[in-house]
Structures are given as C-alpha cells and as structure tokens.
Amino acid sequence: MPYVLTNEGKEFLSKGLPERHVLTFLRDGRRTMAELATLPGSAIGIGWARKAGWIRIIDNLFVELTDEGRIASGLKLPMERALEDVERSGETSPENAQLLLSRGLIRQVPGKAGIFEKIIPRMSEISLPKHTESEYAQLTPEIIKTGRWKEMQPKKYDVNAPAPQLWPGKRHIVQQFLEKVRRIWIEMGFKEMTGNLSEVAFWNFDALYQPQDHPARDLADTFYLNPPESVQLPGGNIVERVSATHTNGWTTGSTGWKYKWSADIAAKACLRTHTTCLSARTLAGLRKEDLPAKYFAIGRCFRNETLDWKHLCEFYQVEGIVVDESVTFRHLLGYLKRFYAKLGFPNARFRPAYFPYTEMSTEIEVWDPYKKVWLELGGAGIFRPEVVKPLMNIDIPVLAWGPGVERLVMNAYNIADIRQLYGNDLALLRGAKMW
Incomplete structure (x- = not known):
C-alpha cells in the first residue's frame, strides 16, 4: 500500500x-x-x-x-x-x-x-x-x-515516544518541608508562635536561665547587633524575678548561679540563636485561663558556626511547648515520636542529654543512610522551674523541644552536604520529590 x-x-x-x-x-x-x-x-x-x-x-x-x-x-x-x-x-x-x-x-x-x-x-x-x-x-x-x-x-499513543521535559514552578524543597512540618503540628492541635529575627539577650538567654558568662553568649557563637547595641528590657516584675533567679534562685527551690546579674548584658541586641525565645515570650504572656496550651514555631536562627557538611550559620528550627499540669516526660516522647512518624522518620531515637534550661533532657537523632551516622537534630526536655516560674509566676510542667530542620531535609533527599540545600542546584531542585 x-x-x-x-x-x-x-x-x-x-x-x-x-x-x-x-x-x-x-x-x-x-x-x-x-x-x-x-x-x-x-x-x-x-x-x-x-x-x-x-x-x-x-x-x-x-x-x-x-x-x-x-x-x-x-x-x-x-x-x-x-x-x-x-x-x-x-x-x-x-x-x-x-x-x-x-x-x-x-x-x-x-x-x-x-x-x-x-x-x-x-x-x-x-x-x-x-x-x-x-x-x-x-x-x-x-x-x-x-x-x-x-x-x-x-489514535494510539506511543507512551515511549520522546516528549519535552516540563519544569513547572514549585516551592524550594526546604519551604515545602517547612509547610509539611507546619501542617503536622496544626493537625496535632498546636497554635503557631511568630516573632522577630532580632532579639534582646534577655529573652534569648536570661529568661531561659542561661548564665551571663555562658560560652554560648560569646561573640564566637552569637551575632550581636550594633546599632542598636541595646534594647529596652520588658516592663513589670518579670525582669526582677529573672534577675533574682539567676542570683539566688528566687522562690524556685534552686540556689541560682550565684553571681551579680547585669541588666546591661541582658539588654544587648542580637540575632536570635534559637526560636526558644518565642516560647519564653509566649509563656510570659499566658494567663491561668489560657491553660492547658500547646504552641509551635518555625523560624530562622543565626549562630556564628564554622560551615561544614552539617552546620550552617543560618538555619531553621522547629520549636514546641506544651503547658499542662498533667504532662510528663513520657508525653514529651509521645509527641515527638508521633511528629517524626508523620514526617517519615519512624525510627527517630532519643538519648539522654544536658541543656541549661531543661531537666529531664534528651537529644533527638535520626539515621543518615548516606553518611552512615546518627544525625543530632536538637534538644528537648521539661523546662526547669528556674525558667517557668519567673515567666509565669507559677510552677507548672512545660514540655519543650527545638530540633533543626535542614538535617531532616538532608535525610529526606539523601543529600550528603547541608550546603547543597541552598546552592541553587537546578538538577537537584527539579528532580526532588514534592511534599
């Protein structure tokens, strides 16, 4: 034919x-x-x-x-x-x-x-x-x-015939991941906290019972601002309660850090080193009728870190608190296990750890199949009375956690170096799965 x-x-x-x-x-x-x-x-x-x-x-x-x-x-x-x-x-x-x-x-x-x-x-x-x-x-x-x-x-279509590749616009993989995290906490009944990237040292350190001579407050770890070099401290009795807690323990049952607390050091302006400052501000604003309460935050933080395959000087942190008379450390592990399971990490593990503002404390880790190591994501625990009582003027259990985000994204996409997340690698971004 x-x-x-x-x-x-x-x-x-x-x-x-x-x-x-x-x-x-x-x-x-x-x-x-x-x-x-x-x-x-x-x-x-x-x-x-x-x-x-x-x-x-x-x-x-x-x-x-x-x-x-x-x-x-x-x-x-x-x-x-x-x-x-x-x-x-x-x-x-x-x-x-x-x-x-x-x-x-x-x-x-x-x-x-x-x-x-x-x-x-x-x-x-x-x-x-x-x-x-x-x-x-x-x-x-x-x-x-x-x-x-x-x-x-x-007409019969040949599904093996060559076709043009289309690259539709989509959110950056880190932003997709953050939205997934946000949806999970909202599904679990949490309200979102927000705040500024710049912070006063009082909320970033002092309100969390971190001593003023702690190494983390040095220029080697914290980005201080100038101008403004200092910011006005909050009003009311909260500054006096925090000062007394640092000096002699106030009424928390603690002996405090036994040094002379300085308002000038507490008034220094800095870029927030963690989103836990948002938890401190939220606790200070809660009233008895607001309880029980559950809050989370997703925010960018800044630390004067040496850049390597798992450290950045700018990074995202996921913050969370639960304020309730009846909660225990087992509830904390339950919240975190459920969160990581929803996120696709059912085998997250928890190791004993120390943090100045929580007791009991734990470190959250997930397995990195690419590097064949356990990646530490951040800390969690129960806020010490030296944190909660000066802020709320009552002693009540507060579960708290603050893991990082970028290392989870690395694990989800089998990325070997955290710096690749922000390297404008179009092949990586186009081929990455969507959440």
Whole structure:
C-alpha cells in the first residue's frame, strides 16, 4: 500500500525536520536550553535528536552535539531520505514507514492514488477516490456531526515516544518541608508562635536561665547587633524575678548561679540563636485561663558556626511547648515520636542529654543512610522551674523541644552536604520529590 505525505510531512520536507534545526543550531558549540527553545518545533527536535544520541543535555541547562551528532549534522538524515522517497514514489522501507506513520508525517492510501496524485494532479477527468484519515487524535464537533467517527478509530499513543521535559514552578524543597512540618503540628492541635529575627539577650538567654558568662553568649557563637547595641528590657516584675533567679534562685527551690546579674548584658541586641525565645515570650504572656496550651514555631536562627557538611550559620528550627499540669516526660516522647512518624522518620531515637534550661533532657537523632551516622537534630526536655516560674509566676510542667530542620531535609533527599540545600542546584531542585 503506497503512502502520501501529510501536511506536516510536506512542511518538514520543505523547511527541514525539527532535529535538523537542532543539529544546525548546535554546530557552532554549546547552547542553553532557553536558546534552543526559540527554534521551530524545538521540543520535538530535542526529543528525536536525544533519542538518536546526537546531543547531550548538561545539568538540564546546556545542550551540545555528541561526536555522532557532529557527523550527522553534515549528512542527510535517514528521515529526510524517507520523506523524499515517499514524496517521489509513495514508498519507503517498512522501518522508515512505521516511524514516519508514528510521527504523523505520512499516511497510507489504497491503490495507486498516491503516485497518480504526483503525476497527473491537474487531470480533472480522472476521478480520484477521496480518502480521509482513518484515525483521530481529537474528537471534534465536525467529526461527530458528519458521522465520520463511525468509520474512524482513536489514535494510539506511543507512551515511549520522546516528549519535552516540563519544569513547572514549585516551592524550594526546604519551604515545602517547612509547610509539611507546619501542617503536622496544626493537625496535632498546636497554635503557631511568630516573632522577630532580632532579639534582646534577655529573652534569648536570661529568661531561659542561661548564665551571663555562658560560652554560648560569646561573640564566637552569637551575632550581636550594633546599632542598636541595646534594647529596652520588658516592663513589670518579670525582669526582677529573672534577675533574682539567676542570683539566688528566687522562690524556685534552686540556689541560682550565684553571681551579680547585669541588666546591661541582658539588654544587648542580637540575632536570635534559637526560636526558644518565642516560647519564653509566649509563656510570659499566658494567663491561668489560657491553660492547658500547646504552641509551635518555625523560624530562622543565626549562630556564628564554622560551615561544614552539617552546620550552617543560618538555619531553621522547629520549636514546641506544651503547658499542662498533667504532662510528663513520657508525653514529651509521645509527641515527638508521633511528629517524626508523620514526617517519615519512624525510627527517630532519643538519648539522654544536658541543656541549661531543661531537666529531664534528651537529644533527638535520626539515621543518615548516606553518611552512615546518627544525625543530632536538637534538644528537648521539661523546662526547669528556674525558667517557668519567673515567666509565669507559677510552677507548672512545660514540655519543650527545638530540633533543626535542614538535617531532616538532608535525610529526606539523601543529600550528603547541608550546603547543597541552598546552592541553587537546578538538577537537584527539579528532580526532588514534592511534599
């Protein structure tokens, strides 16, 4: 059975195949995907050229010819020869015919109509049979109205045929992860806390019973601001209660740190080193009728860290507190186990730890299959009376936790170096799963 060119086949024969345009465009060297997209039929051309092994795509940004592609760019392509054969004689090899049919560049016609259309197109006395397409790709109103659909079959689609890669816009993987974390805590009945990136040392350190000579408060670990060098301390009796707790324990049952507390040191302005300062502010604002209460926060923190594969000087932290007369350390582990299970880390483990403002305390860890090590995510525990009582003026159990986020994202995407998360790696971002 002979073949004739479709309208698209005639256009490609006269103007060139899309893959020919791609090969010609790349003769002078590497081009960007954006530049290649300006060619007619670029997506089709890239697909067929890539399938033939004529081009290579680098980092989904650049395209260049392979050795085979450079050779092919100077020769007549097999599909070009096949189109010429069909246009000239109505015939081509079975392999070429199958490929051209799949691309919609030729169609079959019964009898010898194909060759006669070429030889005597103006001899009106010869009545050539009118033929229609035997398949439809789209069922149009015209096909339905004329009843042609009864004589046609839906076009079969080749799911293995080359197709252009689409890169729709989407959120950064860290932002996707943060939204997932936010949804989980809200599903578990928590309210969200928010606050400023800059903070006064009083809320960042002193309110959390961290002594003023603690190494974490040095310039080596904390970014202090100037200006403003200092910020006004909160009003009311809270400053006096915190000061007394540091000095002699106040009424908490503790002996305190036994040093002279300085309001000037507490008034220093800094970038917050953790989101626990939000918990301190929230506790100070709670009233008895607000209890029991559950809060969480997701915020950016800053520490003067040495950058390496698992440390950043800017990072996200997930904060949480539960204020309730009846809660215990077992409730704390239950909240955290449920959170990590929902996040996809059912095997998170907890190790005993020490933190200046919690007792009992634990360190949260998850297994990193890439590095073959347990990654520490942050601390958790029950706030000490020296933290809770000066802030709330009552002694009540407060569960608290503050793990980091980026290490969880590393684990979720099998990323070896935390710095890759913010490295503008388009291949990583495009190929990453969505949450």
